[in-house]
Amino acid sequence: MSEAKQFKYIGTRSIRPDGFDKVTGRANYGADMSLPGMIWGRTLRSPHAHAKIKSIDTSAAEALDGVFAIASHADLPAVANISIEAGEGSSNLVDLGQNVFAKDKVLYHGHAILAVAARTEAIADQAIDLIKIEYEVLTPVMDILDAMAKGAPILHDNMFTEGLAEKPTTASNVATRHEFKLGDVEAGFAAADVIVERDFYTPTVHQGYIEPHACLGRYDENGQSMIFCCTQGHFDVRASTAALLKMNLSQLKVIASEIGGGFGGKTTVYQEPVSLILSKKSGRPVKMVMERDEVFKASGPGSASRLWVKVGAKNDGTITAMQGRFHYEAGAFKGSPVMMGCMTAFTPYNLENVHVEGFDVVVNKPKVAAYRAPGAPQAEFAAEMVVNEIAEKIGMDPIELRLKNAAAEGTQTIYGPKLKRVGLVECLEAVRDSEHYKSALKENQGRGVAAGFWFNVGGQSSVNLNMNPDGTGTIVEGSPDIGGSRASMQLMAAEEMQMPAENFKPIIADTENVAFSAGTGGSRTTFATGMAVIEAAQDVIRQMKERAAAVWNVTAEQVEWSEGVAINTAGEDRLTAKQICKGADRTGGQISGRGNINARGAGPSFAVHLCDVEVDKETGKVDVIRYTAAQDAGKAIHPSYVEGQLQGGAVQGIGWALNEEYVYSKEGLLENAGFLDYRIPLASDLPMIDAIIVEVPNAFHPYGVRGVGESGIIPPLAAVGSAVSHAIGIPVTELPCSPPRVLKLVQDNA
Amino acid sequence: MAKVHVSSTVNGEVMEFLCEPQETLLDVLRNQLNMTGTKEGCGSGDCGACSVTVNGALVCSCLVLGVEAEGAEIGTVEGVSNKDQLHVIQQKFLEHAALQCGICTPGLVVSTQALLKTNPKPTEEEARYYLAGNLCRCTGYDKIIRAVMDSAETLRGDA
Numbered sequence: 001m002s003e004a005k006q007f008k009y010i011g012t013r014s015i016r017p018d019g020f021d022k023v024t025g026r027a028n029y030g031a032d033m034s035l036p037g038m039i040w041g042r043t044l045r046s047p048h049a050h051a052k053i054k055s056i057d058t059s060a061a062e063a064l065d066g067v068f069a070i071a072s073h074a075d076l077p078a079v080a081n082i083s084i085e086a087g088e089g090s091s092n093l094v095d096l097g098q099n100v101f102a103k104d105k106v107l108y109h110g111h112a113i114l115a116v117a118a119r120t121e122a123i124a125d126q127a128i129d130l131i132k133i134e135y136e137v138l139t140p141v142m143d144i145l146d147a148m149a150k151g152a153p154i155l156h157d158n159m160f161t162e163g164l165a166e167k168p169t170t171a172s173n174v175a176t177r178h179e180f181k182l183g184d185v186e187a188g189f190a191a192a193d194v195i196v197e198r199d200f201y202t203p204t205v206h207q208g209y210i211e212p213h214a215c216l217g218r219y220d221e222n223g224q225s226m227i228f229c230c231t232q233g234h235f236d237v238r239a240s241t242a243a244l245l246k247m248n249l250s251q252l253k254v255i256a257s258e259i260g261g262g263f264g265g266k267t268t269v270y271q272e273p274v275s276l277i278l279s280k281k282s283g284r285p286v287k288m289v290m291e292r293d294e295v296f297k298a299s300g301p302g303s304a305s306r307l308w309v310k311v312g313a314k315n316d317g318t319i320t321a322m323q324g325r326f327h328y329e330a331g332a333f334k335g336s337p338v339m340m341g342c343m344t345a346f347t348p349y350n351l352e353n354v355h356v357e358g359f360d361v362v363v364n365k366p367k368v369a370a371y372r373a374p375g376a377p378q379a380e381f382a383a384e385m386v387v388n389e390i391a392e393k394i395g396m397d398p399i400e401l402r403l404k405n406a407a408a409e410g411t412q413t414i415y416g417p418k419l420k421r422v423g424l425v426e427c428l429e430a431v432r433d434s435e436h437y438k439s440a441l442k443e444n445q446g447r448g449v450a451a452g453f454w455f456n457v458g459g460q461s462s463v464n465l466n467m468n469p470d471g472t473g474t475i476v477e478g479s480p481d482i483g484g485s486r487a488s489m490q491l492m493a494a495e496e497m498q499m500p501a502e503n504f505k506p507i508i509a510d511t512e513n514v515a516f517s518a519g520t521g522g523s524r525t526t527f528a529t530g531m532a533v534i535e536a537a538q539d540v541i542r543q544m545k546e547r548a549a550a551v552w553n554v555t556a557e558q559v560e561w562s563e564g565v566a567i568n569t570a571g572e573d574r575l576t577a578k579q580i581c582k583g584a585d586r587t588g589g590q591i592s593g594r595g596n597i598n599a600r601g602a603g604p605s606f607a608v609h610l611c612d613v614e615v616d617k618e619t620g621k622v623d624v625i626r627y628t629a630a631q632d633a634g635k636a637i638h639p640s641y642v643e644g645q646l647q648g649g650a651v652q653g654i655g656w657a658l659n660e661e662y663v664y665s666k667e668g669l670l671e672n673a674g675f676l677d678y679r680i681p682l683a684s685d686l687p688m689i690d691a692i693i694v695e696v697p698n699a700f701h702p703y704g705v706r707g708v709g710e711s712g713i714i715p716p717l718a719a720v721g722s723a724v725s726h727a728i729g730i731p732v733t734e735l736p737c738s739p740p741r742v743l744k745l746v747q748d749n750a
Numbered sequence: 751m752a753k754v755h756v757s758s759t760v761n762g763e764v765m766e767f768l769c770e771p772q773e774t775l776l777d778v779l780r781n782q783l784n785m786t787g788t789k790e791g792c793g794s795g796d797c798g799a800c801s802v803t804v805n806g807a808l809v810c811s812c813l814v815l816g817v818e819a820e821g822a823e824i825g826t827v828e829g830v831s832n833k834d835q836l837h838v839i840q841q842k843f844l845e846h847a848a849l850q851c852g853i854c855t856p857g858l859v860v861s862t863q864a865l866l867k868t869n870p871k872p873t874e875e876e877a878r879y880y881l882a883g884n885l886c887r888c889t890g891y892d893k894i895i896r897a898v899m900d901s902a903e904t905l906r907g908d909a
Contacts (some may be wrong), residue, residue, distance in 0.1 A: 015844050023840035023853035025787015025827035029853060032786040122770070208887050210791040210799055211853040260789070260853025261887050292792040483850035483888060640847035644889055648850060651890030675796035675885060683891040684875075684882040691892075 009494040010703060013640045014501050016487040018258075027258045030214030030230030031289045038216070039068055041278045041288040042124035043271070044114040044131055045298060046106035049140035049364040049668025050153065050544040053104050053133060057124075057580035061127035066119040069281035070127075071274060073101035077246045084243050089269065090308045095333040097244055099367050100273055106135070107155060107332035108366050109669045110297025112270070117286050118276040125272065139232065140364040140668030144306045147173040147361050155362045175334030178342050178358040180414040188321025188353030192312025192432050200382040201734045202717070203661030204304040204329065207371050208652075208680045211260020211537045212295045217275030217676045218285040223251040225279075227272050232262040232480055233519020240269045245276060252276075255510040256480045263652070264370030265300045267521055296673035300369020301662060303328040303336045309345075317404045319387075319394045321345045321353040328360060331367040336360045337375025343415040344714075345379035347453040348402070348424060348606065350411040364668050370521060373454040373710035377653065377717050381735070384450035384718030389731065398449045398722075399432045399608075407453070407606075423632030423696030423706075424451065424606035430630040430692045431608045437628075445614045445625065446727025452607040452714025456707040457522030458599030462515035463532035465504075465540050465593040469585075471578030473497075473540070475506040478517030483648075484641040484710070487649035488526045489533050491637050492703070497538035499564035499577060515596050523707025526637055527698075528599035534702050535595030547587040548575045601700025605708055607631040609650060609715035613723040620743030622724055624654055624685070629715075630692035634706030642708050643691040649712020650689050655681045656713070659736050686723065759820040760785070761829025769816035776800045779826060787827040787856050789890035791885065798884035801857035801864075802826045808864035812895075827856035831865060839863055839901045847872035850888035858884045862898050870906055874899060 021027040023423035058070050076097050082088040097103075102111045114131060118124035141147045141155065142736070154171050161168050163177035189195055231237045234256040242252050259266060271288040278286040290299065308325040324345050328338035338358035346354050391398040406428060411419045431437055431449065441447055462478040475489050486506040494501040518524065545559040548566035552559075552573050560567045566575045584590050612626040629646045636642040659679045663672045672678045697704025721732045723741060730749045734741060753768040760783065765877045767782045776793075779785045779802070788811055791799035795810040802811045803825035804818070830837045839862050842848070849855045858881065865872060872880065877898045878891070886894060 013847070016847070018852075019844040019849075020836070022849055022855050023836065023843050023859060024831050025785075025856040027852060028786070029789065031780075031790065034781075122772070209851070209853075210797055210885055211789070212791070258853075259851060260791075261851045263887070289790075292794065292796075376893070484847065520773055526894070568780070638847075640893070641850070643846055644893060647890035647892045648888045649890075652887065672894075674794055675792050676794065680885060680887060681890075682882040682885065683878040683895065686891055689890050689892045712756055 007495060009501055010491045010637045011639065012491065013638065014487055014491060016484050017490055018481060018486050029211055029260050030257045032078055033257065035216065035218060035285040038285040038287055039117050039119055039282060040121045040124055041115050041117045041275055041286045042121060042128060043112045043294065044128045045294065046102065046111040046113055047110060048106055048135055048137050049109045050138040051106050051135040051139065053102065053106065054136055055134045057132040060130040061116060064123065064127050064130060066123040067116060067127045067346050068284060069278045070114060071277045072114045074104045075277045076101060076244060079244060084239060091335060093243055096240060099333060100244065100270065108364050110294065110366065112298060115278060117276045117282050119215035119324065125420040128138050138541065141173060142664055142668050143362055144329060144361045144363065147363050159334065163247045165516045173362045175330060175360040175362060178339045180342050180352065180356045181354065182412065182414050183353035185321040185323045185353045185355040189312040191620055193315040193318045194390060194393050195310065195312045196386050196393065197310035198386055198733055200307040200385065202305045202378045202381060203735060204365060205302045205656050205660045206296055206678060207263035207265035207300065207302065209261025209265060211288040212292060213266065213270055213299055214289040214481060215272045215275050216285060216287045217272065217279045219276050225251055225276060226253045226255065227276065228255045228257055229272055230257045230259045230266060230548050232259065232266045232482060233481065234477065234511055235269060235516050236519050237269055237272050239264060241273045244273045253510055253512045259480050259482050262482055263372045264374055264521060267370050267519055268300065271300060275639065280515060292675065293483035293673040296678060297670050301331070301366055302371035303330065303368045303378065305329070305378040307378060309382040309386045311386045311390055313390050313394065315394050316731050317394060317401045319349055319351060319405045320385065322351055324356045324379060324383065326358045328375065328378065329365060329368065330360050331365045332362060333367045334360055334362055336368055337370065340375030341379030344376040344453050345383045347413055348407050348451040348695045349405045350407050354414050356414060368577060372649065372652065372713040376452065376454055377656065377714045380714050381717035381721065384715065385620040386449065386719055388718065399428050402451055403428050420603065421696060421699060422604055422606055423694050425696045426696055427606050427608040427632055430627060430694055431610050434628055434692065435609070436626055436690065437513065438612055441612065441631045444617065444727060445612060446723040446725065448611050448719040448722030448726060450609055450715040450718035450722065452711050453604060454523065454711040454714060455604055456527065456602040457524045458602040459518040459524055460598045461517045461529040461532040463529065463536045464514060465536035465594040467540060467581050467591040469581055471576065471581045472503045475504055475533060476509045476514050477506060477529055478514040479525045480508055480520045482520050483637065483645065485525045488530060488637040492530050492533045493537050496534050497541065497564060498562065515704055523605065523709035524602065527602055527701060527705050530637065530705060531599050531701060532595035532597050535597060536593035537594065537595030540591055543591045543593065544577060547580050547584065550577065550587055551700050562700065583739040602699030603634055603706040605632050605706045605711040607711040607715050609719040611716065611719040611723045613720065613727055615724060615727040615742060617728070617746050620739035620746065622658055622737050622742055624687060624720065626687055628690040628692065629712060630694055630697050631708060631711055632694045632706060633708045634698040634701065635695055637694050637703070637705060639693060639698060642693055644693040645708045647689040650716050651681050651686060653713045653716025654720055657717045657735055657737060658740055661736050754817050756817055756820045757864060758822050758824055760824045761826060766858065771817055773816045774812050775814040775816050775819055776811035779811060785826055785828055789853055789856055795801065798861060799854055801859040801860045803860065803864060808861055812874050827860050830859055838904050842897040842901040842904065846893045846897035846900065848889065848893040854884060854886045858894060862901060866905055872902060
């Protein structure tokens with residue numbers, strides 16, 4: 001796309017089509033559906049972080065009135081030791097089964113062991129209390145350093161580190177080593193005038209969606225089984241559940257409910273296969289809703305990490321080398337996003353010499369799940385903190401330093417391709433030129449700036465645009481709407497068809513009513529599903545032209561489509577979309593457009609954030625007092641929801657930087673499994689978040705779209721961290737910057 | 751345990767139900783009266799997704815027992831709009847794109863209504879503190895606060 005295109009519908013701030021239902025309470029989320037005869041399932045979870053299961057006695061529970069069924073790992077068929085594509089990335093099927101139900105060892109506090117289905121939740125809970133389990137408690141491994149120490153307890157006897165030069169002979173808690181290299185870092189450091197290297201730590205965090213995982217399963221021996229659940233990808237729930245239960249895909253329908261937040265955490269399965277097993281055993285539909293503590297204890301946190309970064313630069317600001325070594329916790333089963341951390345850490349910079357190593361480490365914590373730009377916030381935190389320190393050392397403005405080294409079109413990435421046209425420079429300039437950047441700071445205040453890079457993904461999306469006899473259309477898509485994407489789909493159909501947005505109603509179809517669509521993740525929905533909508537609309541227009549041509553006895557090429565009207569270029573004839581649809585029965589049947597695509601060319605979205613904090617040096621409390629987030633959207637389809645992504649990502653990152661962390665006891669028990677103690681940002685914690693939408697079009701999308709969902713969570717960690725460092729004059733190396741940590745920093749350096 | 755017979759007024763309509771003594775008002779609303787507009791996010795009074803009013807007071811319905819609803823006037827999100835006519839607060843939430851996933855929205859709509867009843871002209875800071883008990887993980891609160899301030903202005907007739 002070269003010149004700026006004029007748009008009529010996209011770029012407007014329309015009212016979202018699902019809005020009415022969501023402000024009135026009518027919208028059905030995961031826990032809102034019930035069926036006749038339905039019973040309730042509850043889960044018995046491990047009270048230990050690491051233990052062998054010696055024996056289980058369920059006799060008293062089975063005898064309890066109102067109990068219908070009990071399920072455990074024994075009810076899962078043996079599955080192959082293979083990876084399946086589901087959610088954001090792949091997971092090992094055996095591991096997935098052992099996360100759904102522990103086999104003979106529990107690997108984290110809250111690990112599911114059994115589930116009970118009963119007439120009420122209260123009876124199910126009572127039954128769980130009656131189940132007797134004997135454990136042999138093992139020493140828990142709660143930190144990367146402990147996990148890698150000589151003689152550390154080994155979580156999986158069959159896990160040998162992959163990615164080493166020589167195949168190891170002993171089992172390890174390190175699942176995989178990754179390495180990426182460009183140029184020669186030693187030569188780069190030798191050419192540097194100044195070098196900064198530091199170690200960093202980031203804690204285990206949770207996505208913190210407000211809606212707990214919930215599902216309703218109904219097994220049907222005739223191949224009509226159904227799961228209604230909140231998920232970012234109902235096709236992924238179908239794939240994982242069918243693989244675990246050895247069903248064929250057509251035997252299971254998954255209906256995506258409205259989803260109350262996910263941020264990557266609702267891309268895998270926990271209770272979904274269990275509800276079907278309990279349903280099969282009881283002959284009843286089974287509903288399962290996690291309680292909040294279960295969400296924290298047993299659903300996907302984001303990786304804690306230990307990070308080391310070294311950066312060399314010349315006095316004029318030219319960065320000569322960047323090096324990183326990143327260790328990420330995977331939780332109980334391998335598969336942290338450390339590779340993504342390696343790939344993203346230094347990508348905001350145009351570098352000749354880079355070297356990154358990454359290690360995926362298992363510990364006795366819940367298996368991590370994707371969390372908004374999975375893997376990027378941790379590694380980029382370390383990189384951006386050190387870059388800011390370099391800027392300070394050489395006395396250069398941190399934005400000028402970044403502009404001097406900024407990745408741009410043609411920059412060689414460490415992971416393979418060269419970047420296409422990207423908007424990092426424009427984001428940096430937007431922040432530099434903001435009134436915020438020019439404003440003065442007061443006493444005890446500090447300022448931090450940081451950049452963020454995320455790839456964004458495309459992938460498969462399927463859309464049918466079914467035209468109705470009155471000329472309106474139903475957009476049948478398969479991407480759960482987690483943040484207003486229906487509004488974007490509606491606007492893109494309107495733009496393509498040149499008809500008002502209200503004419504189009506987007507619906508999220510179940511797995512039987514639309515072809516496979518990858519889940520809502522990787523900032524892909526507005527980009528990829530949007531492309532499918534555009535293609536389906538073009539298909540409709542093509543058919544409309546054919547129908548009009550047939551009526552006028554001209555060729556389809558002689559028909560033009562303008563403002564929702566077919567025009568005969570060989571005469572004066574006009575037919576509106578409504579007229580064509582109304583008469584479709586006489587021209588060959590109803591009109592339906594199809595857009596089943598595998599979208600390529602997702603454009604990366606860069607973000608640059610600016611944060612001012614005020615630190616109370618007597619208590620260590622940090623307040624964010626002003627915040628600006630700039631990000632490249634390519635083209636903002638619905639600017640309000642793009643701003644919302646920028647603001648929401650920024651605040652989630654602020655929470656990560658300031659307060660959020662899993663707190664474990666010595667025994668490996670999670671001590672803050674609730675919103676009171678795992679403190680996500682409140683309205684009263686924050687100022688307004690200024691959002692600056694930068695639009696550098698992505699050449700691979702018809703309207704220039706880049707996904708915007710994820711990049712915004714990356715810069716806050718270092719923007720806040722550097723602002724705190726600036727305010728107290730001491731480098732921050734550990735997150736979160738909670739009052740006790742900041743107070744200790746201040747006191748230790750007094 | 752024997753169930754307790756309770757009669758109360760929900761959104762102006764007299765309703766009767768049987769509930770277990772330990773059952774929360776939230777569970778009664780959702781599971782007995784099929785009013786699922788009120789959401790459960792935590793069950794411990796920390797997130798505000800289940801906000802309702804009991805005799806005009808804003809409460810977390812997960813912290814109120816069903817039996818406490820005896821003789822009380824309960825207000826839920828289902829009672830905020832007048833059939834198909836959205837309340838100003840609901841309309842402003844839509845206009846300002848103050849929801850993304852929408853799970854916190856029913857609670858926020860109910861809390862905002864309670865705020866503006868007690869304080870029709872809140873400062874931004876007052877609005878932020880009044881709504882501090884309603885967690886939203888998607889929006890960063892910016893657009894919510896704008897919707898609340900705009901609602902206040904419109905309801906006062908200053909606009």
